[in-house]
Amino acid sequence: MENFTDFFKKVEEKWQRIWEEKGVYQPEVDESKPKFFMTVPYPYVSGLLHLGSAYTYTRGDFIARYKRLRGYNVLWPQGWHLTGSPIVSRSYRLKMGDKKIIEDLISDGIPESDFKKLENPEGWAIYFMNLNREAFKKFGYSIDWRRELYTTYLNPWYDKFVKWQYRKLKEKNLITKGSHPVILDSKLKIVIGDHDRPDEYAGISYQEGIIIKFPLENKLGDIEGIFLPCFTLRSETIYGVTNIWINPSGKYVLAKVNSEYWILPNTIILEELRAQKFNVEIIREVSAEELIGKNAINPITKDKIPILPAKFVDIEIGTGIVMSVPSDAPYDYIALLDLTKDQEYSKIAEDCLRKMKPLFRLEGYSEFPARDIVEKLEIKSQEDRDKLEKATKEIYNKEFYNGIAREIYGKYAGKKVFEFKEEFEKEIIEEKIAVRYYTLPIRFVSRYNNKVIVGIVEDQWFLKYSDIEWKKLAHECVDGMFIYPENLKKVFHEYIEWYKDWACTHQKELGSTLPWDEKWTLESLSDSTLYTAFYTIYNLIKKIDPEKIGDDLFDYVFLGKGNKEELIRKYGEIIEEMRREFLYWYPVDIRTSGKDLIGNHFIFYIFHHTAIFPKELWPKGIIINGWVLTDGKKMSKSLGNYVSMKDAYEKYSVDALRFLIAYSGNSGLDDANLELSKVENAERYLMEWYSFCINNYNKGRVSEKLPVDLWFERVLYEKIKVIEMEYERLNMRNVINSIYDIDNSYKWYIKRCGEPHRDVINKYIIVKSIVLYPIVPHIVSEILERIGLDPLNPSWPYVEEVKDFENLDKREEYIRKIRDDISKILEIIRIEKPKKIKIIVARKEKYRNLKENYFIRNQEEELNILKDAATTISKEFYCDVDIDIEEKSSEEKSKKALPGKPAIIVI
């Protein structure tokens, strides 16, 4: 069993060592050379990176190395993202002995003896940063590691940088303050993140809805003007309310809420209302019986509607009082149906069902979609929770996007729900019929054993992405950028338009605090927008005591503001150097990553650059790639095809992996298919190329070049042009396909000439090796060294243009056609080994009236070409080949010969 892996691994180690020792990827400012600044968004290091990341970063390496070959002074720095909650959450959960986390760690091959280190966020972050850095190095990335940075207060320089950035944004009035809902522990009043709750509730977010206040028809006791507040996500269905639901076994109270009287359940909901700035004072208890059977008034339609009992009403959710829309809400429909079987309420329930109103026109449904779906899914009762959830979701979704309001909606009639809902809600809130409210879809307890509620924080900070002037700049930036694939420009513009203000601060997460309001931490998308600039000076700024760094340093280095002499006195000459580095490297020439970042990170990146920097420093290019499938399947732990970068480089040769990564796809939104099952083929392919090079370099015939020599040189020339274009766009699959084309042409070349020309074979070796270099730099470095070329400073091959003045392409095409015809004939007449092949060229007169552009002009020319081809054909078919002319031939078939289409006779 052949196995080249060990050989490759040795070569890889060797070159990685040399690169590191010689610092070949640590570029210095050099005004005499054009610069190229390439970045890939840093990964979030909550664990080991997998082959999906490898795909993105390896593509980064392809372009970095390609640009180096093209003579650019290339900088590729890399960092790590630690900001946000997942690291905090995971380390916390590990500390608590969470099984899932332990399982994950074990499946990643993390030894249990290391777990202790991971039990705090800092330890976790450092640990995985180290492992992932190691993987990046093993993959051979040409990163300038002097500039390796990571985020959050754990890195005081980064922290200073982010704070500077946010002060700038605030100065420019791009930060605003507002209120924002958050999930809180009801007793401790602290924000409850995923790690503060049981696993099964991770990821549950609040819902935004409204409370509609239904006045009670009569007094309760001697109090008048009491409201039944109904929380709903579907305010627009208020026109179809037939009744109100309360839980028959629930405990309710009469409370004074602000200046009104409300009926509310005596539950955690009171606390939640208070957390949302309602002033709630309990007056007295009210039993469900006191309410059931009474009537309320629909505040919009003024209909009189009964209050009825329903078991499905959860007195801890919403307001514990529910408006019932049987026409469009499956729960309500089935509950009324249930109630028709009840002695006491059957009449009222039937009446309610009769009063159902058609609200929306919805294709595929009758005027009462709730009834339709209850029947379709065969929902039997309100206990049928799963089906009801599904039904509700379906109807809600369909009605929201496709439901057309009927006449009853007045000015909204004819519109779709999503078109008018926002305005409608605004209106009923202004009319004081309703109020905005947030709640949870399920009530659960925090790890501190208290129920969790939604509260409003009043001092939440926002990035003002709604700012029209800011949007304008962002659009302008996109317009001026190279975005590949090009059609994504439109998508970028749309996202810029669509963004509203972004809540940029969280609590209890890893990150940098907001400099003027230190209880807030900048959330993870918001602290990672401008750091590409920070890379340019990071290797230098680290020499300065972070304690001493003030905004004046950044103002000077990035914006050229401040008194230079004074600043030099304060920080030293180094700030001059920093300014120079920044101005040399900036702007970013290419930033490349996956399509998942388009709508978030890349938009932020653009916005913030336009806010802080002058136009000439705005980002210049973005290249987007798709997801990665491994062997045609989505990579996931449950499918068992999950491969971490660490697994991969330990098991396979990295050059083979890099080759497969290149071959897996082009830029764009399509998913790439990384065929790990082909890793051996890739190794073999590369190994064969390696042996070919060292065995053939400087070998071969030395003589006048034949037409076929020129033809192959021409192929090389043409292909290298194509490959250049594909590299610029990171269409790596196309690059490899072009290399395969070269290989196929070489095969034909050898068939045609037997022994290759020395110049030609050398050219082939150099061209293909260099073109492969960005993809498989280790083995190519080895090749270059073995054949006596500089492996540390390779440059893009210069191939002289070979013009097609000899009709080289058509000549070869002609010969190939003759060859194909012969094999077709052999097949049809079922001869395997011909004794002789006669090729008879058309008689002279037939050439007289040829089309202008035909490449063969006369009989002599065709004869020459055929004589040249005779050896090739004879070798291929193992027989003699006679070339003759029609004039002299005695063969009957010779008469059929035409110019460019000689008669072929096989004996």
Next chain:
RNA sequence: GCGGGGGUGCCCGAGAGGUCAAAGGGGUCGGGCUCAAGACCCGAUGGGCUCAGGCCCACCAGGGGUUCGAAUCCCCUCCCCCGCACCA
């Protein structure tokens, strides 16, 4: 619903008005090499006809159109994937 990406032969995937039955893989079948397997090499792989390099029909989600000519352009329909946010 909006926005984006798609639907090509057994499968994956290129092609973006003629040179297109449609590149390249893979699979399958047949053959070669081999003690044998793998690897490698050659051939076949829509249907029908034709024992001399050939011809005819069908065909690129479905339907219609533009054109001398459409997988490619236009219109309609159907289907699939992704996003629609406060999260890395």
